[in-house]
Amino acid sequence: MPRRRIGFWYRFAAVLCKPPLMVLIKRDWRGMDNIPAEGGFITAVNHNSHVDPFAYAHYQYNTGRVPRFLAKSGLFRKGFLGAAMRGTGQIPVYRESTDALSAFRAAIDAVERGECVAFYPEGTLTRDPDGWPMTAKTGAARVALQTRCPVIPVAQWGCNELLPPYARKPSILPRKTHHVQAGPPVDLSRFYGQEMTAEVLKEATEVIMAAVTRQLEEIRGEKAPETPYDPRRERIEQRRRTQAQTQTRTTRAHTQGPQAEGQST
Structure with a gap:
């Protein structure tokens, strides 16, 4: 593959990141032949550890097509970190924008320049109890449908065993293996030419995440849940449970109140 x-x-x-990664984790990397040698494209990657952006960047770097990650625009503004973010061509996301598509204008421009733009469609570390990809945001689908570029589904597993989601201390020994598998491009052609409504974007996003999940199923050798974990649905259910518990306690208090008064007389 040409560099x-x-x-x-x-x-x-x-130079800074590869030596510690080489020491901390072994590598089982597959599917590099699915990374396009030329032209702009998107990778859609699952996210299950604070370490995995560095480990995945190592994988992608070795293909010769370095990833341009989306990051908060504030990280680009000053200091060494800002210089590094700008120098490595990372892509600022302007969350204050009221236009959902213009927030990804820089990503669209990068794809049109022939770059690789790496999306973590879930937007944060997965909250699925078993580490499967959860429901995702529509940014990757927006850029893909706008540019009609290839979307490469990428699954990774192993960094979550080194540093589990939301854990503070890594588990270094025994040495973990970082598994990565890139699949063939996702077919989104049936969405081309359609108005980018919320329904279309949601369906396209589900197609992308289903492809990512299939790659992870192959890595793990097991089936994912039929319905992806949905943090929004879980929050609603948690509120319902809390309200139900509160109502139960209130009912008990009202029921026990008169009984206590009768006993006292």
């Missing part, structure tokens, strides 16, 4: 120009900052970041 594109990577640049000083990305090579500098690789």
Whole structure:
């Protein structure tokens, strides 16, 4: 696969990050032949550890097509981190934008320039109890349908065993293996030409995440739940449970109150 120009900052970041990654984790990397050699494209990647962006970037770096991650615009503004983010070509997301598509304008421009844009469609670490991909945001689908670029589903597993989601301390020994598998491009052609309504974006996003989940099923050798974990649905259910418990306690208090008064007389 031909290498594109990577640049000083990305090579500098690789010099800093690759040695500790090589020491901490073994590698089981598959599907690099599915990474396009030319042209702009998107990778949609699951997210289950604070370590996995670095480990996945290592995988992608070794394909010769370095990833441009989306990150909060505030990280680009000052200091060494800002210089590194700008120098490595990471993509600022302007969350204050009221236009959902313009918030991803820089990502669209990067794809149209022939870059690889890496999306974590879930938007945060998965909250699925067993580490499966959960429901996702529609940003990757928006950019994909706008540009009609290839969308490569990528699954990873293993960094979550080194540093589980929301854990503070890593589990270094025994040495963990970082599994990555990139699949063939997701077929989104049936959505081309349609108005990008909320329903269309939701369906396209579900197709993308189903492809990511299939790659993870192959890595793990087991089936994912039929219905992805939905944090919003879980919050609603939690509120309902809390309200039900509160109502039960209130009912008991009203019931026991008169009984206590009768006993006292």
